[in-house]
Amino acid sequence: MNRTQRKTLWQIGISAILLIAGMVLPLARPLKLAIFISAYLIVGAEIVYEAFRELFTGQAFGENLLMTIATIGAFLIAEYFEAVLVMLLFQIGELFQGMAVGKSRKAISDLMELRPDTANIIQDGQLIQVHPIQVAIGDMILVKPGERVPLDGIVTEGNSYVDTAALTGESVPQQVGPGSTVLSGSVNTSVPLEIQVTKAFSESTATKILNMIEDIGGKKAPAESFITKFSRYYTPIVVICAALLAAIPGLLIPGADAMEWIRRALMFLVVSCPCALVISVPLSYFGGIGCASRNGILIKGSQSIDALSQLTAVAMDKTGTLTKGQLQVTEIQSVQLPEQTLLEYTALAEWYSDHPIAIAIKQAYAKELEHPAHSEEVAGKGMLAVLNGQRIAVGNISLMEQEGAVCETYTGAGSAVYIAIDGVYAGRLIVKDQLRQEAKQATDRLKQLGITDIIMLSGDTQAAVNEVADSLGILAKGELLPGDKVDQVEKLMDQTQGKMAFVGDGINDAPVLTRADVGIAMGTIGKDAAIEAADMVIMGDDLRKLPAAIAISRKVSRIVKQNITVALVIKIGVLILSAIGWSNMILAIFADVGVMVIAILNAMRTLRMKMDI
């Protein structure tokens, strides 16, 4: 609670005591009136002042003005108690709203802290502290240990470790030195770094992330645009109805009690503020987005939350998404030699190669070779080495043919590396991309959430794709060219009832990410194209964050729907009751402040959401 809020709380307390005193104490009428008026002024003077300010600056239908008219009107028709109570509860509602917003801001402050408020420019050997917005490209800045990097740049001096957890979800600090790129939002941990700025504040990674989650300039969720439109018409309509209600029956109906109709009109004014919706709907969405971001998931605005909550189909890339994108030796098929010896020979021959398959083989061997054999590359085929007078050929089937070694072609999943010794086939190693540990859990959870259409799209061979898909219990389509993926995604969008998501690594699949209802990129912070194309970014590479994010977005959508329904039903209900005279001021206040508090409390549930990963 800040100072203004504490002051308001005092005002509310004193005013409430006076109000009760005015009600219960057996005092003379003028004295009672004096007590009510002071109670009103203590709690409402600021509102009345604001109301006049709004009026004179040409802002019609401000909530302060409406409350002032309603309460002063109530005074004039001698409903003193109601007048004070309306103002009192209105202030309580405002206080509550302020506290809720403050609390929500704190909950999302991790995100805001991505961008520090200050940058230290190095100028003529001196440090000048400025706002990062004032730093130009090419300027030199100093980032001390413990400080957040304010702008993207290149390190010119200093060797340190930076913590990029806020950007990548990677908890191991990254080593940087002269020449390394550092991204804004990461934290320098050990040694001061001098950085030459390469991107302006508005273009820096941290700003891009903020732009993404706020979805600057993007479309809003239908619920959010509905509220914006609704609030634009709702208040004027209710106010006009109030004016008609006050004037017309008094003139037309003979013997009508003018006071009674004015009372009903005043109740309309009290219910005329759409606050409950205007504040609670964006708050709900932002609570969801904030919760996701704390768990390393960036969701682009309210529209993406909505789409995510309606998913019924998911298409996924294989390499890098469901699999690690790193090859591993999974099988050694030796004709005669012990398996370890075959592996050793292969590793020897491949020692100087940097091909991904060679790296996998060397990892599998996992020992230092004392004397790597002399070897040479046979372009497009493999390696030839000489060891203890034996000629060792390691490579693909065409190398075997060249060596005159007879063997069968491998047709299973993964790639085979054939070995021939002195022209005789000796065996082969099977190298495969490995399924991510979490992949099975992730797809199982998606199915539990009712997302039954899960398909894997890949450029890999159908055999390789099928093996992965079968182990996960999902469908698969292999041998696709990049363009084919868009076609597949469109087909799936037609087939499925709800929305459809595509998950990829965000590097080569920008068109698919854009085409899908929800484009999801994994582990791609620092790759701008992916952030711009995607509707959701999973930082790090844990696919289980997808079902978790879907669960969160469903909760958010449910809360938004509840709030809209409850607020509309109560407000419209009370308006009708007021018009026919079956309502009173207390009910009207409940329809305004009460509904707002209920809506905010309900919306704030999104801030406390926990994500199950």
Next chain:
Amino acid sequence: MRKEYIVKDLCCAHCGKKIQTKIAKLKGVTMAELNTMTQRLVIDIEDAYADSLTEQVKAIVAKIEPDCTVLG
């Protein structure tokens, strides 16, 4: 050109929307968005009109929410 401000102490969503609408109507402004939660005001404006933007933004905010301060 994209300009960015922080509207500090903004607490009323309704007023935020009003400020946003007013700024969006300024000459040369193609997009204006004020997020009540993050207090960020992001404006896309044609370069020719950008010079006086900060003053205009401050004036609008002062008129609708006098308690707020504009940074940036």
